[in-house]
Amino acid sequence: xxxxxxxxxxxxxxxxxxxxxxxxxxxxxxxxxxxxxxxxxxxxxxxxxxxxxxxxxxxxxxxxxxxxxxxxxxxxxxxxxxxxxxxxxxxxxxxxxxxxxxxxxxxxxxxxxxxxxxxxxxxxxxxxxxxxxxxxxxxxxxxxxxxxxxxxxxxxxxxxxxxxxxxxxxxxxxxxxxxxxxxxxxxxxxxxxxxxxxxxxxxxxxxxxxxxxxxxxxxxxxxxxxxxxxxxxxxxxxxxxxxxxxxxxxxxxxxxxxxxxxxxxxxxxxxxxxxxxxxxxxxxxxxxxxxxxxxxxxxxxxxxxxxxxxxxxxxxxxxxxxxxxxxxxxxxxxxxxxxxxxxxxxxxxxxxxxxxxxxxxxxxxxxxxxxxxxxxxxxxxxxxxxxxxxxxxxxxxxxxxxxxxxxxxxxxxxxxxxxxxxxxxxxxxxxxxxxxxxxxxxxxxxxxxxxxxxxxxxxxxxxxxxxxxxxxxxxxxxxxxxxxxxxxxxxxxxxxxxxxxxxxxxxxxxxxxxxxxxxxxxx
Amino acid sequence: xxxxxxxxxxxxxxxxxxxxxxxxxxxxxxxxxxxxxxxxxxxxxxxxxxxxxxxxxxxxxxxxxxxxxxxxxxxxxxxxxxxxxxxxxxxxxxxxxxxxxxxxxxxxxxxxxxxxxxxxxxxxxxxxxxxxxxxxxxxxxxxxxxxxxxxxxxxxxxxxxxxxxxxxxxxxxxxxxxxxxxxxxxxxxxxxxxxxxxxxxxxxxxxxxxxxxxxxxxxxxxxxxxxxxxxxxxxxxxxxxxxxxxxxxxxxxxxxxxxxxxxxxxxxxxxxxxxxxxxxxxxxxxxxxxxxxxxxxxxxxxxxxxxxxxxxxxxxxxxxxx
Numbered sequence: 001x002x003x004x005x006x007x008x009x010x011x012x013x014x015x016x017x018x019x020x021x022x023x024x025x026x027x028x029x030x031x032x033x034x035x036x037x038x039x040x041x042x043x044x045x046x047x048x049x050x051x052x053x054x055x056x057x058x059x060x061x062x063x064x065x066x067x068x069x070x071x072x073x074x075x076x077x078x079x080x081x082x083x084x085x086x087x088x089x090x091x092x093x094x095x096x097x098x099x100x101x102x103x104x105x106x107x108x109x110x111x112x113x114x115x116x117x118x119x120x121x122x123x124x125x126x127x128x129x130x131x132x133x134x135x136x137x138x139x140x141x142x143x144x145x146x147x148x149x150x151x152x153x154x155x156x157x158x159x160x161x162x163x164x165x166x167x168x169x170x171x172x173x174x175x176x177x178x179x180x181x182x183x184x185x186x187x188x189x190x191x192x193x194x195x196x197x198x199x200x201x202x203x204x205x206x207x208x209x210x211x212x213x214x215x216x217x218x219x220x221x222x223x224x225x226x227x228x229x230x231x232x233x234x235x236x237x238x239x240x241x242x243x244x245x246x247x248x249x250x251x252x253x254x255x256x257x258x259x260x261x262x263x264x265x266x267x268x269x270x271x272x273x274x275x276x277x278x279x280x281x282x283x284x285x286x287x288x289x290x291x292x293x294x295x296x297x298x299x300x301x302x303x304x305x306x307x308x309x310x311x312x313x314x315x316x317x318x319x320x321x322x323x324x325x326x327x328x329x330x331x332x333x334x335x336x337x338x339x340x341x342x343x344x345x346x347x348x349x350x351x352x353x354x355x356x357x358x359x360x361x362x363x364x365x366x367x368x369x370x371x372x373x374x375x376x377x378x379x380x381x382x383x384x385x386x387x388x389x390x391x392x393x394x395x396x397x398x399x400x401x402x403x404x405x406x407x408x409x410x411x412x413x414x415x416x417x418x419x420x421x422x423x424x425x426x427x428x429x430x431x432x433x434x435x436x437x438x439x440x441x442x443x444x445x446x447x448x449x450x451x452x453x454x455x456x457x458x459x460x461x462x463x464x465x466x467x468x469x470x471x472x473x474x475x476x477x478x479x480x481x482x483x484x485x486x487x488x489x490x491x492x493x494x495x496x497x498x499x500x501x502x503x504x505x506x507x508x509x510x511x512x513x514x515x516x517x518x519x520x521x522x523x
Numbered sequence: 524x525x526x527x528x529x530x531x532x533x534x535x536x537x538x539x540x541x542x543x544x545x546x547x548x549x550x551x552x553x554x555x556x557x558x559x560x561x562x563x564x565x566x567x568x569x570x571x572x573x574x575x576x577x578x579x580x581x582x583x584x585x586x587x588x589x590x591x592x593x594x595x596x597x598x599x600x601x602x603x604x605x606x607x608x609x610x611x612x613x614x615x616x617x618x619x620x621x622x623x624x625x626x627x628x629x630x631x632x633x634x635x636x637x638x639x640x641x642x643x644x645x646x647x648x649x650x651x652x653x654x655x656x657x658x659x660x661x662x663x664x665x666x667x668x669x670x671x672x673x674x675x676x677x678x679x680x681x682x683x684x685x686x687x688x689x690x691x692x693x694x695x696x697x698x699x700x701x702x703x704x705x706x707x708x709x710x711x712x713x714x715x716x717x718x719x720x721x722x723x724x725x726x727x728x729x730x731x732x733x734x735x736x737x738x739x740x741x742x743x744x745x746x747x748x749x750x751x752x753x754x755x756x757x758x759x760x761x762x763x764x765x766x767x768x769x770x771x772x773x774x775x776x777x778x779x780x781x782x783x784x785x786x787x788x789x790x791x792x793x794x795x796x797x798x799x800x801x802x803x804x805x806x807x808x809x810x811x812x813x814x815x816x817x818x819x820x821x822x823x824x825x826x827x828x829x830x831x832x833x834x835x836x837x838x839x840x841x842x843x844x845x
Contacts, residue, residue: 065718067843088720103715105708106835116708117719119701127701167719 016079018043018175018206019064024073026059033059035230037073041175041223046197046207048217048238051227052250052451053422057210060227061177065097066090077175091118096168100180102160106153110146110163111135114170131170138169142199143192158189165196176200177208182216186305187479187512194220212452214243214257215480226250251453261463264487267296270471271317271440276325278312286312287323288495294440294471299462301486301503302475305515309495310475311356314444317473318353319346320361330439347376352433354426356444356475362429365418369408370399372417373432406431407457423454430458434465441465444475459485479508479515493517524802526667530674532791532798537679538749540787541686542567542741542758546765547772547779548686548693549737555697555774556730557710557836561617562602563738564762565624570595570742572628575642575753576635578649584747587649591743592736598624599735607727610840621762629755642746642753651680651748680748682740689737693776706730710834713841723841741765760817767820773831789816 019041026034034056041047051057062068064075066084075082077093084090090097104113111131119127132148139145144162152160161181168176178197182190197207197220209221217224218238225235226249233249247255271294278287287309294300304310315321322337329349335341343353355361363372374383374395382398385391399413406427408420417425426446433441443462447455462485466472476482482489483503491498491514498514513519546563553560573594578587598620605616629640636643656677663673697703705726709716713723741761746753764786771785772778792799793812800806 086720087718091720097718099718103712103718105711105715107711108708112704112708113715116704116715117721119704122701124699124701124704 016043017041017076018078019208020076020079021060021064022074022076024060024063024070024075026063026068026070032230034063034070037227037232039225039232039235041206041208043078043174043206044201044204045222046201046209046220048221048224049208049210049227050212050214050217050224050246050250052212052453053449054229054451055227055250056230057227058179061097061179061208061210064090064177065095091171091173094172094174096165096171096173096176098161098164098168098176098178098181100183102164104152104160104163107151109149109151110155110166111148113152113163114148114167118171134170135166138166141203142169142196144169144196156189157184158186158192161185161193162196173205175206175208177210179210180212181209182211182213183477184306186515187508188516190216213480214246217246218243228252247452251451253453255452256456259459259463259484261485262467264298264466265469266298266487267469269293270296270330271473272326272328273317274326274328276313276316276323276327278309278316278321278323280312286495287316289325290495290497292490292497292500294473296439296471297466297469299466299472299474299485299487301482301489302473302492303479303482303489303511303515304477304492306477308492308515310444310477310492312495313492314353314356314442314473314475317346317351317442318355319343319351343376347436347438350439352436352438352441354429354433354441354443354446356448358426358429363417363425366416368414368416369403369420369428370396370413372428373399373402373413375432377432377436402431402435403428405435406461421451422449423451426450426458427454430461434461437468438470440471440473442473442475445477446474447476447478447481479511483508483511491515524798526670527674528795528798530670532788532795533671533675534678535791535794536784536787537675537683538787539790540784541679541683542745542749542761543765543768543783543786544686544780545682545689545737545741545744546762547768547783548689548776549734549741550766550769551693551772551774551776551779552706552730552737553734554769554837555710555834556706556727557713557834557839557841558602558606558727558731558734559613559617559838560602560731560734561614561766562598562620562624562762563734563741563765564758564760565617565621566595566598566735566738567742567745567758567762568621568624568628568756569598570739571746571757572632572642572742572753574739574743575645575746576632578645578747579636579642579752582647582649584645584649584651587645587747588740588743591746592739595739595742596732596735599731599738603728603731606840607724607731610842613838613840625756628753632753632755640755645747645751649747650751651682651744653678654681654684680744682744682748685740686744687780690776690780697776702729707834710836713836714843717841717843727841738762760820764816764820767823770831770833771823774834786816786819789819 017040021037021039024034024037037060049057063070066086066089069085075084082093084093111128114135115127115131120130135148144166146159146162181193185193201207211217221238223235224238226233226246228250243257247257274291276287276290277285280286290313302310312321316323317327319342324336327334327336329351334349359365383390383395396413400411403411408424408427446458462472474485486503489501489503491511493515494517498519546567550560550563570591574587574591577590578584602616602620605611606613632642633640659673659677663669697707705716705721709723709726717723745757750757768779768782768786771782793815796809796812799812
């Protein structure tokens with residue numbers, strides 16, 4: 001808080017800040033989501049806000065956009081105290097918000113989405129004509145080209161995001177808040193977004209960027225505020241800080257950002273996938289002939305923008321989706337269709353699966369932790385009391401031990417899964433799968449929605465499993481994660497593998513191009 | 524079948540299609556705003572009873588119409604409170620209101636008039652009488668078009684013309700006005716409307732209100748124009764047929780006109796078994812003809828009309844999220 005308080009103290013003499021929050025507090029029942037938050041954002045700057053999940057970033061921004069009312073505290077816009085009881089007031093105050101999940105009407109055109117709620121009069125024709133004019137000006141000014149007559153559902157995610165930005169600019173927003181804007185973008189799209197944001201800043205707009213990606217903070221922001229457990233732990237100039245310092249501020253202790261791993265020592269081939277095809281329920285081909293091998297003691301990372309077939313690959317390997325082609329595990333062909341192609345037979349073949357969507361596939365959120373730990377392994381002999389009954393006491397004791405080893409907090413086996421934070425939920429799933437000592441671990445988005453402290457822990461577990469001579473298939477949309485963990489990288493695009501790369505010799509640019517389907521000079 | 528018979532059937536089609544059209548457009552407004560309304564039937568029934576009773580008691584069809592609109596609006600309001608304010612299940616609310624309407628209409632009519640749940644027959648100023656359009660008789664001698672104008676287009680109750688005019692009006696409201704844009708948006712993605720600073724609840728209540736008014740017109744037409752008075756369960760499933768027509772029309776106004784008139788045509792055929800027998804050269808049992816509109820309804824609802832994509836947020840209460 002000290003820096004926040006200091007900057008607001010200088011405010012009387014300096015030019016007014018675009019946004020100034022003073023002593024904002026907000027509680028949801030017993031949970032104090034924001035505690036006495038103060039922050040001052042100078043006009044014409046890009047201000048980053050970072051913090052772990054649940055640190056209170058989204059709550060703070062929701063207060064600024066009129067979704068919640070603060071219990072106490074004051075909001076100053078351009079030096080004027082402003083009440084923001086609803087989104088309409090926020091828009092009037094010149095605040096525009098680009099949500100992580102876009103608020104667009106899918107079967108409307110770009111123009112219709114842009115004017116929605118900001119129409120000129122009761123008839124549409126005039127609003128549409130005006131929006132068309134304004135949009136063409138804006139797109140020229142800020143590299144924000146989108147076809148105004150295209151339907152949203154026909155646009156790529158990157159273009160949809162531009163529509164959200166255009167919506168805010170059309171409402172003459174001076175202050176733009178972006179919540180985790182790059183989560184769904186390819187590296188090239190993210191670069192384009194940053195160019196747009198820089199352009200907006202140069203025109204005097206103020207931008208608040210909420211993200212958990214330290215790299216983005218370092219790359220584009222002028223100042224960065226760090227939140228931890230509902231409080232503002234500090235605001236620093238980006239030029240005067242480092243990722244290590246920010247991570248430490250976020251977590252409250254030293255964090256190892258680089259994965260500490262030695263050279264791989266690959267052994268025999270564990271998994272061999274040959275010409276794998278998968279069709280979805282509409283008959284659309286999602287995997288278009290994939291072939292690769294993974295050896296013991298090796299991590300193969302699959303990079304790619306979400307939705308290019310990675311999920312289907314995991315599901316086919318995990319026995320959830322039907323496929324054609326061959327999957328050979330330790331020299332034996334696995335069934336790809338029919339009743340015997342299921343998770344149970346896959347586990348018997350030595351495959352463990354940490355699914356991408358842990359809340360739907362990995363856990364039953366209303367079930368207690370010990371019940372979740374039993375799933376898939378409920379027939380294990382050590383969990384049986386006799387021929388009929390399960391030994392729940394043994395299961396609970398086993399769960400407690402696993403929670404201890406995997407640092408799950410709080411280590412209470414009888415708590416329902418939904419009561420744990422995202423990171424701790426993930427640790428429960430990872431503990432369940434890794435502790436079975438599988439020959440092959442399939443792991444999808446291991447750190448999605450996971451705190452930076454837990455990320456470090458999960459990465460260590462994955463590397464430890466590799467060092468124990470196991471094969472690992474890692475699927476992640478986080479390029480950093482792929483680059484730091486993998487021993488080999490394959491890039492997936494449109495259901496096909498674009499090629500393999502060595503993490504030591506490749507770079508983000510090359511991988512980004514492959515992720516966008518561009519293969520220049522593929523060996 | 525001669526030309527005269529065809530005109531008679533088309534004339535009936537228009538008469539019988541009108542309540543369907545009102546109800547279908549009513550459903551269109553509600554569902555386009557994301558509120559499923561299976562209670563069109565109940566609202567029509569309420570409106571029919573209220574308008575029939577008040578028209579008889581006052582001798583004025585206009586007061587009857589107002590009462591019908593009010594009765595339907597009350598039920599629409601209940602559905603709105605249940606499904607918008609309290610975020611209840613829209614199907615359950617609609618079904619409950621249908622049951623309530625089915626019972627309360629008969630109860631009230633029986634208590635007022637003691638005629639077994641009917642209202643006494645209406646006549647004169649207590650009914651919407653047929654309007655002869657200008658030049659109907661003058662133009663009758665014109666070949667083909669003359670009789671079509673005089674016998675099919677002319678000679679209906681006022682509400683029939685109102686219903687037809689509601690089609691372009693609905694189209695215009697939906698696609699050319701700010702209200703229509705917001706209404707369509709709230710049925711597709713209420714979060715987009717909410718973050719744009721527009722009230723989701725306000726829009727949805729407005730839509731539900733329009734639904735109430737249009738169902739009121741449908742019911743009042745049934746009791747004071749199509750028939751002369753209210754009778755127990757007189758809507759006979761027209762609310763559900765209108766829903767089927769709405770799906771058939773894929774929630775679009777002009778297509779709704781076509782779908783409703785198709786259903787109306789089948790109902791009109793059921794009134795003329797002799798003609799059907801003459802045309803197909805096979806004697807078709809009358810009960811089968813009576814069942815035709817309902818069979819068509821089942822076919823439509825079972826998805827035989829191709830893929831109909833309902834408004835994406837349909838049926839889901841809107842809960843604001845961060």
